[in-house]
Amino acid sequence: MPPHDLSNSNTIEDPGDISNRLDFNEPATAEEWEVCRELTGETPEIRSAALEDLRHMINTRMELPNRTEETFLIKFLRVRDFSAEKAYRLMVRYYKFKELNPAFHKDVYPLRLTYIGDDDVCSVPPYTDQDGHRIIIYRLGNWKPRKYSVIELFRATVVILELATLEPKTQIKGGICIFDMSGISLSHVYHITPAMASQIVELMGASFPIKIHAIHIVLQSFLFDMIYTFFKAILDAKTREKIYIHGQNMSSLHTHIDPRYLPVKYGGVRKEYSYNDWIEILRRDETVICSLIKLGYKIDPEDDLDNKWKSMAELLQKSS
Incomplete structure (x- = not known):
């Protein structure tokens, strides 16, 4: 028997909250933006200013890989409540951890x-x-x-x-x-x-x-x-x-x-x-595959069982 028996009659699921895909949607409604503001301090104005400050730090201090795209930087800013300085220090530790533990990635x-x-x-x-x-x-x-x-x-x-x-x-x-x-x-x-x-x-x-x-x-x-x-x-x-x-x-x-x-x-x-x-999330989502390649992971084109990654042929070749 596999480790997970999904036929257990004592379990329930709400179809509305089950998803085997990652959710890449940014806050859109007024309610979602209010939650974001309460939890991280983010507003469109604060976001824009913090991204500018963080990019400036990366470009002038020359300690980090030159990844300055918004989708990458925003996760460091959100976890540090949009303090660009704290987000920068977290990025330094993030890359230092990778450097000291190459076997993990x-x-x-x-x-x-x-x-x-x-x-x-x-x-x-x-x-x-x-x-x-x-x-x-x-x-x-x-x-x-x-x-x-x-x-x-x-x-x-x-x-x-x-x-x-x-x-x-x-x-x-x-x-x-x-x-x-x-x-x-x-x-x-x-x-x-x-x-x-x-x-x-x-x-x-x-x-x-x-x-x-x-x-x-x-x-x-x-x-x-x-x-x-x-x-x-x-x-x-x-x-x-x-x-x-x-x-x-x-x-x-x-x-x-x-x-x-x-x-x-x-x-x-x-x-x-x-x-x-x-793992199946990885296999079926081009956005995920592309993100992992940018993070340095290896993806073998032979693992593309559903033939979904044609548009990433060059990136895949470089990662293999």
Whole structure:
């Protein structure tokens, strides 16, 4: 049986909030712009001025790759509430993280990471929570360290984050993480080192253009305390405040995430979705493929099963 049984009769779906495609729509209505202003401080005037300031910093300080297109810069500005200086510093950390961790993104073929989905280690539901946050679910107990390394998990995570930050709604509203720690063994603890903990904190916190509003730990055993020890020493107070440890108490989780937006396993009503559903987003969307190529990912034209990428032949050839 595949890891996700979508025929579970106890689950429900609202067709209106399910989409396996990324949403590239910018705020359009007065209500959407008001939400954007409240969450990020963005107005058309502030946006224009901040983009100009950020481009000037990039062009004069000469520290960063010369990527100045609006769709790329805006995600850094939104996550830093349209402070061009803070957005610039985030870009520096973003590229520094890539430089220090080339194995996470260099020569990576994202369409070939389906084995992560086969083992149900991480997934991104095709819906958001009640506040519009993207949700990432990790089931680390399903990870088989002898089968593939922790680097592979980082690669999958970086791809997820890069995709999520292409969405204006996610740039504005951010995301949340659920770490399901059931099934964690001493083998997993052995592979989760202090160095790995530091990389996770860097990736989820200071070095990526996304707001992580909460990290929820569920179904953990005593072994979780051993893992969490690595993190406590490097987490700042602001980050620690975002971590909620629920154990077996799903009612506690529900005080943060409405059960209508959770899988059945966590007391919700939703079906399960695989990481491979997220991979299919890549395969079927030219905009996504083009964005990933610009970020340095490798795309093999032979992976174009539906023959959708003809217009990107030159970019694809350069990336292969």
